[in-house]
Amino acid sequence: MKYRFFNLKKISVFVLDEADVMVSTQGYEDQSIRIHKQLGPKCQMMLFSATYSDDVMQFAECIVPDPIIIRLKKEEESLDNIKQYYIVCKSQDEKFEALCNVYGTVSIGQAMIFCHTKRTAAWLSEKMSKEGHDVALLSGDLTVEQRISVLNRFREGKEKVLITTNVCARGIDVEQVTVVINFDLPINQNKEADCETYLHRIGRTGRFGKVGLAINMVEHKTMHILDQIEQHFGKKIVKVDANEIDDLEKMSKR
Numbered sequence: 221m222k223y224r225f226f227n228l229k230k231i232s233v234f235v236l237d238e239a240d241v242m243v244s245t246q247g248y249e250d251q252s253i254r255i256h257k258q259l260g261p262k263c264q265m266m267l268f269s270a271t272y273s274d275d276v277m278q279f280a281e282c283i284v285p286d287p288i289i290i291r292l293k294k295e296e297e298s299l300d301n302i303k304q305y306y307i308v309c310k311s312q313d314e315k316f317e318a319l320c321n322v323y324g325t326v327s328i329g330q331a332m333i334f335c336h337t338k339r340t341a342a343w344l345s346e347k348m349s350k351e352g353h354d355v356a357l358l359s360g361d362l363t364v365e366q367r368i369s370v371l372n373r374f375r376e377g378k379e380k381v382l383i384t385t386n387v388c389a390r391g392i393d394v395e396q397v398t399v400v401i402n403f404d405l406p407i408n409q410n411k412e413a414d415c416e417t418y419l420h421r422i423g424r425t426g427r428f429g430k431v432g433l434a435i436n437m438v439e440h441k442t443m444h445i446l447d448q449i450e451q452h453f454g455k456k457i458v459k460v461d462a463n464e465i466d467d468l469e470k471m472s473k474r
Contacts, residue, residue: 413448
């Protein structure tokens with residue numbers, strides 16, 4: 221746009237994907253407005269996201285004249301084809317032990333494991349690699365080219381486990397992903413449950429109408445985060461004991 225490499229007036233359909241982030245993140249709203257002003261009057265505007273805040277909806281209705289709005293109800297957002305469970309752990313090391321129990325018992329096609337920080341993701345990747353698992357690590361430290369390479373290898377099944385941060389919470393569709401594990405529950409800057417990110421994370425499984433499995437590793441100090449997620453979606457997340465193989469086998473069969 222700055223160097224006028226192409227004429228935005230010739231665009232007939234403009235799609236803003238993950239619109240809630242593109243609009244609400246600092247700086248992106250201004251960019252969206254600048255792009256919108258340069259589009260032709262007959263250009264069709266389309267905004268997509270699984271989650272929207274009221275602020276984003278107000279912005280969308282300002283820039284899209286006479287909009288057609290299709291929204292899911294909150295209770296429909298948590299995807300009934302994804303079975304959600306949680307395991308209570310005392311520490312990060314106990315989370316790792318529980319993860320190994322799950323991985324050794326539950327039938328997994330491919331899995332995505334979400335961590336809160338790049339440091340935890342790197343630690344977990346190293347621990348799992350030493351246990352002999354083929355894992356890939358994807359975080360914000362990688363260049364765009366490196367991220368693409370990691371994702372391509374994961375899509376091709378060269379690594380069965382992708383350990384990542386929120387950089388992969390959205391827009392990654394891999395049909396073979398049958399399990400999503402929240403090694404850390406997603407939280408916002410106020411240390412409260414980030415329900416939108418939780419929805420996007422678990423939505424990496426159960427794609428294309430298939431049944432998926434979401435497992436949350438929860439410490440006692442983060443139980444309130446899980447409670448907030450349950451209240452937000454109006455869905456019960458079932459407790460399971462990682463040390464009881466019978467529980468894990470039942471979870472796998474379900």
